[in-house]
Amino acid sequence: MDWGLKNRISQIIKPHNNRALMLAVDHGYFLGPTEKLENPKKVIAPLLKYCDSLMVTRGVQRTCVPATTDTPMVLRVSGGSSIIGEDLSQEEITVSIQDAIRLNASALAMSIFVGSKYEHQTIVNLGKLVSKAEKYGIPVLAVTAVGKELGKDSRYLSLACRIAAEQGAHIVKTYYCENFEKVVQSCPVPIIVAGGKKIPERDALQLTYNSIKSGAVGVDMGRNIWQSEHPIAMIKAVRSIVHGNANVDQAYNLYKKIVNEDPKKKNKSNKPQNKPNQNKSNKPQNKPNQTKK
Numbered sequence: 001m002d003w004g005l006k007n008r009i010s011q012i013i014k015p016h017n018n019r020a021l022m023l024a025v026d027h028g029y030f031l032g033p034t035e036k037l038e039n040p041k042k043v044i045a046p047l048l049k050y051c052d053s054l055m056v057t058r059g060v061q062r063t064c065v066p067a068t069t070d071t072p073m074v075l076r077v078s079g080g081s082s083i084i085g086e087d088l089s090q091e092e093i094t095v096s097i098q099d100a101i102r103l104n105a106s107a108l109a110m111s112i113f114v115g116s117k118y119e120h121q122t123i124v125n126l127g128k129l130v131s132k133a134e135k136y137g138i139p140v141l142a143v144t145a146v147g148k149e150l151g152k153d154s155r156y157l158s159l160a161c162r163i164a165a166e167q168g169a170h171i172v173k174t175y176y177c178e179n180f181e182k183v184v185q186s187c188p189v190p191i192i193v194a195g196g197k198k199i200p201e202r203d204a205l206q207l208t209y210n211s212i213k214s215g216a217v218g219v220d221m222g223r224n225i226w227q228s229e230h231p232i233a234m235i236k237a238v239r240s241i242v243h244g245n246a247n248v249d250q251a252y253n254l255y256k257k258i259v260n261e262d263p264k265k266k267n268k269s270n271k272p273q274n275k276p277n278q279n280k281s282n283k284p285q286n287k288p289n290q291t292k293k
């Protein structure tokens with residue numbers, strides 16, 4: 001493996017412990033201004049120092065990430081469909097290798113849609129991207145997409161991950177499932193696990209822990225961090241598992257401790273609360289969920 005390729009991979013998967021914490025903020029490429037990521041600049045700024053790398057589109061990287069950062073960028077280079085369009089799997093490569101180099105990408109990320117209408121197109125795109133990126137020593141992270149019509153069990157995910165690796169992906173991002181060890185064992189390159197939809201914080205920490213115990217090098221987590229009420233506490237707790245070998249209880253206790261120390265929360269609890277008998281007019285108030293029909 002060429003020095004540049006090795007060096008870039010080691011920016012993403014830390015060589016001292018073979019672990020990775022990637023923060024995913026690329027969702028807008030097909031979801032638009034998704035909940036709690038409406039203003040990417042505000043979301044990214046306080047979290048950037050706690051992740052090993054940021055998964056991002058070129059538009060958000062240029063407009064919302066300070067060029068002075070030393071956090072490596074994993075640049076999403078596929079797209080072409082939207083959540084309201086006909087078929088999410090109809091993706092092409094949308095960023096040239098020259099632009100990726102200008103953006104100093106540490107890796108390129110794209111999705112493959114195994115089992116979908118456009119699987120051929122996306123798998124061929126992956127092979128071509130690997131060939132181009134390797135010329136410049138840039139690794140490729142293949143995302144195995146899942147959708148309503150695609151499976152999410154170890155049989156399907158093993159198939160999708162293995163196909164990605166066979167096409168030359170240097171890292172594969174996939175979803176956690178039962179018997180995840182099988183997925184890891186049959187994939188010859190490192191696997192990183194996506195967080196998925198927002199779930200309770202403890203469950204997301206459990207997912208992180210289980211993924212690593214099953215052999216993943218780490219997580220590429222988005223919604224379960226920035227859709228949390230306490231994104232900094234959450235990323236620190238996830239980090240304690242990925243890099244601190246914390247178990248789920250330890251990580252969740254850390255999360256709660258940081259939340260309780262949060263001055264904003266203290267201010268809130270110090271504010272006088274409106275009590276029902278403080279209603280001077282004594283008129284019954286309409287609550288938001290009591291809309292008249």
Ligand code: R5P
Nearest residue numbers: 024194195196220221222223
């Ligand atoms: C999804 O389109 C992106 O590839 C995300 O980077 C990926 O799903 C990880 O984000 P989350 O943890 O929110 O699932």
